Amino acid sequence: MTGSLSRFSINQMTVKQLAMPELVDACLELGVPGVGLWREPVRTYGLEATAKLIRDAGLTVTTLCRGGFFTAIDAAERAKALDDNRRAVEEAATLGTEVLVLVSGGLPTGSKDLHGARERIADALAELGPYAEQHGVRLAIEPLHPMYASDRCVVSTLTQALDLAERFPAHQVGVTVDTYHIWWDDRAPAQIARAGASGRIHTFQLADWTTPLPEGVLNGRGQIGDGAIDMREWQGYVEAAGYTGAIEVELFNDALWARDGREVLAETAERFVAHTA
């Protein structure tokens, strides 16, 4: 059985060629009920203006991407990162979303200490969690594929993300479940169950795995249905774990970005219906 658009959310990055009003128009035209926003385009259009635009259109902001980058060793850099994350929490609250996605950060230059970097993330969450709670925002640690471990995110598996999250209350810190990052991991289904049992699945995102990977491996996330990932299988895991929220499609893909944004959004909505339950 195929799905409907009722739980679909388009992550803004998938169609970053659309300016904010174009994105909202396209969502209304296609019947897309939710959007995941990024801080940079929100800043470009204006925070309050974006909040009003989305609210007036009746769209739901499912997540704000992204906070994080907590792994610096230098005290001044760490203070600056925490300040920036407090701003991200405030922006999420203003935009009316409860979920701030966190990309935790890679190894500092010259460091080979993954364990130490992961501990510094925990230190930052201890400060940021209560601040987020005060603003009605939950933090969603996103494990990124292990190919990003050195330069982007030392949290590589759901297991590691939950080991961090569970040091804090679930309404402060949970996880992002993104198929692109975890599909290879035979332990991930059990970790989704673990996350669900403590109410820590704060968002669920889809992207497909296609090869060859492009240089830098950032912008090769496949359109839903084009790759190796069985989306219904992963939807089944999160739903069995009690997740009933939005399902975001977040693609970073040079080929999609080169096309007409509305056309890409329409195609993504079709793929979503065809490949979810």
Place this chain on the structure above:
Amino acid sequence: MTGSLSRFSINQMTVKQLAMPELVDACLELGVPGVGLWREPVRTYGLEATAKLIRDAGLTVTTLCRGGFFTAIDAAERAKALDDNRRAVEEAATLGTEVLVLVSGGLPTGSKDLHGARERIADALAELGPYAEQHGVRLAIEPLHPMYASDRCVVSTLTQALDLAERFPAHQVGVTVDTYHIWWDDRAPAQIARAGASGRIHTFQLADWTTPLPEGVLNGRGQIGDGAIDMREWQGYVEAAGYTGAIEVELFNDALWARDGREVLAETAERFVAHTA
């Protein structure tokens, strides 16, 4: 404390620009005692000729790369792969190495079933293991980094590799521990201990993790010391697990391949001494 060359083995792929006799000459000149060979250049120079050349030079063949590619569904393809792996076992025996490295294979075209692919690997090992034993050769399943899960190797972690290997006797099937593929995995140290406890560390290989990754992510393995991996830390894990064998350096790197092969071998030997204990 830095290391010596006594346990160093140069994997032939690191300096693939050197023809077989050039490789042997360079090893003798630099005092490199071991080589890891690949089937294709062995075939180019001739199997018996290579065996004699290496034997006469007094070098040790630490591994033969590689067998594997067991994940096909089609019966004829599977039979062909098994035949080819029997030839690889025979070649290893002729070359005088006890270790055949296995790269297990990716998802068949159109398949999204990682679990099924892993089971077909087990089926192949059940046939190949006894054949290898008869030839005095041990099979070394190599978990490849999760970024290769779809197109090259569905075995992505040491845990998965050992789950497969432990279905068979240790003198038939063990694992390859390669820093490049497992360095991000906080469970890998415990899995190395697990492998050592059952005598299944059949080879230990070094490569460093550098970014950005190149397109296709195959040929960007970093020279020892250039990246994020603490080689002594991993050497410590395998030695604590009882491994006393050769340490191979295996780099696939376009920049190294573009240079003079002897110069690259000399540099690699220097880096080995500087970064091992």
